[in-house]
Amino acid sequence: MKSLLVWFLLSIQTVALATSPPVVPLPASTQVRSGADTELPERLVVSVPDEWTSHVEFLSETVQALTLGKHRIAIDDQRAPTLLIKKVDQLENRAYTLDVSPEQIRLNASSLKGLAHGTATLVQLIGSAEDGRLPSLQIEDAPGTPYRNFMIDMGRNPHSIELLKETIDLLWYYKVYSVQMH
Numbered sequence: 756m757k758s759l760l761v762w763f764l765l766s767i768q769t770v771a772l773a774t775s776p777p778v779v780p781l782p783a784s785t786q787v788r789s790g791a792d793t794e795l796p797e798r799l800v801v802s803v804p805d806e807w808t809s810h811v812e813f814l815s816e817t818v819q820a821l822t823l824g825k826h827r828i829a830i831d832d833q834r835a836p837t838l839l840i841k842k843v844d845q846l847e848n849r850a851y852t853l854d855v856s857p858e859q860i861r862l863n864a865s866s867l868k869g870l871a872h873g874t875a876t877l878v879q880l881i882g883s884a885e886d887g888r889l890p891s892l893q894i895e896d897a898p899g900t901p902y903r904n905f906m907i908d909m910g911r912n913p914h915s916i917e918l919l920k921e922t923i924d925l926l927w928y929y930k931v932y933s934v935q936m937h
Contacts, residue, residue, distance in 0.1 A: 777883040778876050782896035791857045792888040799828045802836035814874045821882055850897035855889050872930050906935040
């Protein structure tokens with residue numbers, strides 16, 4: 756099911772990060788910092804609120820498939836986290852902030868939708884990372900439109916269930932909110 760997503764993520768060519776990171780759609784605000792990049796460890800320790808654990812498990816599968824098993828995500832509240840995910844109620848419903856520094860990656864969101872957008876951005880950054888190194892940056896993002904929709908015309912072009920599942924996984928990657936099937 757993830758084969759289309761993994762193929763696409765691995766085929767993305769690295770873009771020079773001097774002006775903006777290779778993230779689609781472009782975030783509302785991006786600051787790329789000069790200095791040391793963040794090296795992704797083989798085991799990314801994550802601290803996450805309990806209600807978002809299942810999404811982080813999905814993220815773990817995606818990162819592992821994307822990096823061909825080189826990087827794994829482990830939820831562990833006993834160790835210092837590499838990825839710190841926090842629920843911040845002051846953010847808008849689908850907004851998120853992502854701060855990548857050499858010390859830690861911090862992702863803040865107020866809702867599961869915001870978390871999904873933030874993790875999609877993180878996956879895009881990991882997919883374009885050279886040698887497992889992420890640029891030091893800060894992103895603040897919220898959707899510019901009330902919804903993003905994708906229509907699939909099943910009447911004229913029937914698709915397999917497997918292709919539909921892969922398409923929906925890919926739509927998460929681009930932060931598309933809904934699928935309309937004709």
